[in-house]
Amino acid sequence: MPSVLIHDAGPQTTVQDLGRRGSLRVGIPPSGPMDREAFLLANRLVGNADDAAGLECTLIGPRIEFADERWVAVTGADMPVTLNGAAMPRWAAFEVEAGEVLRLGPAASGVRGYLAVSGGIDTPPALGSRATYLRGQLGGLEGRALRKGDCLPLGPASGGAPAEVHEEIIPDYTVEPTVRVVLGPQDDRFTKRGIAALFDAPYEMTSQSDRMGARLRGERIEHTRGHDIISDGVALGGIQVVGDGQPIVLLADRQSTGGYTKIGTVCSFDIGRVAQVKPGQRLRFRRVTVAEAHEFLRAYRRELDDAIPFPSA
């Protein structure tokens, strides 16, 4: 069976697809790539459907060997790519032969790198998705991060014409991103000063961040009357503010419900930027209305569709 062999997995490499839908209501998060845009472009580069499964690598990439000929593409965090020792481009598809070894080095900038392989990774879906949910031991390969010696099955290669991304849309992860936020659902539980703090000052990413949430540190966000609410659902990007006045942005593997006030929600199209901020780096929040957010979402999808001339196959 066509496959890839993991020689070295890196600190946290997982199988991801666009995530599972419909399980939030029983407490299972969607999972999926932390930086959806980079993931999706990697798939398009090798002629895969957007929801084909690929690898998400954290800080340091894996070393993997191919059993047959494939197109591959690496996007996301700036991890140097080599094939049998020779440097290869990022954000562009290239071909690998049977027996060749691909290596993704440590990220010079950004946190999460993505590897797409033509045909996609063909581990069995769990609840309709191949995305790995680590805490729930669900999906991917036995619900866990990859290890040395793992062998991942691949789907039949589609043979689509591989592509490269227009240079202007390749993100620069060294710059401090500004991510857009819609206020709510509990913005009425914060003082004017607290809301102003969120948008005026930058916040620093801490090392306590993971696929569940980005814990940030900065200006204290002041509540009006305590931080506890009757537990309710937590949306992707929800900015929870706990007792110490510090924000936590909830991400792909978030808990489904929570009892802390949420001052606002980072828009879906900017979540990927949050996911690429390294501990010690900073980001800024910018306030937008729901209507503005929908306009930005429209523009974002257009940009994504323009980014790669679609595979001709």
Place this chain on the structure above:
Amino acid sequence: MGIYAEPRFLPCGDLALSVELGDDINREVNARVLALEYLIQQKALGGVTETLPSYRSLLVYYDPFTVGWDELTKSLRALCREARPEVLPPARTVEIPCCYGEDLGFELAAAAKKIGLPPDDVARLHASTDYYVYFVGFTPGLPYMTGMPDRLEIPRLDQPRTKTPPGSVAIGGIQCCIYSVESPGGFWVLGRTPLRLYDPSAADPILLRAGDHVRFRMISRAEYDTIAGAVAEGTYTPRMERA
């Protein structure tokens, strides 16, 4: 208190909103949340991609390219008017075998002391009533329940545990929960069930659902082991009835 005259629609970013129907934890408000979710499913409300019920609100994910904010909130407002408990299908009652005390219910003795009753009485009282599942979440399959005899009301632990074994049956305040995966916890662990509330290897990994009723059955340590063995082999079918 209780149900709002009009639902509140609270934005949750560009892809979701929260429909808040009331401002406290009570079964009437919650039943309406579940009824609203049920109606959205039944009518396959256009543009809604996913829903998530909790005590008093329903998180609704939508596709803004299919349905705009105004149109969606208008439809939801209309559905809220129809969302009465009577529209829901009959509830299930699920029997949860539970071994109280022993090495599994490792905080039964301490909780009993705090409550001021012998441990056996606490266990008997705890297993004497039906519980109502408001919603399932936080971790996969964890039910948020009330229905406990008043006598067992107890403040949460001063210091939450960092690890709670899955299956732990625990109480805090007026609530009861069953931990579904190993996780931190602030409730007093009275016992443990050999059933899996979350089983990632099963076709349907989740045992309990919002709106279910739960009845605990006291079992011995030996019966716990027997059932745990059957669960591991996949030969145990949990007892369920419909109201």
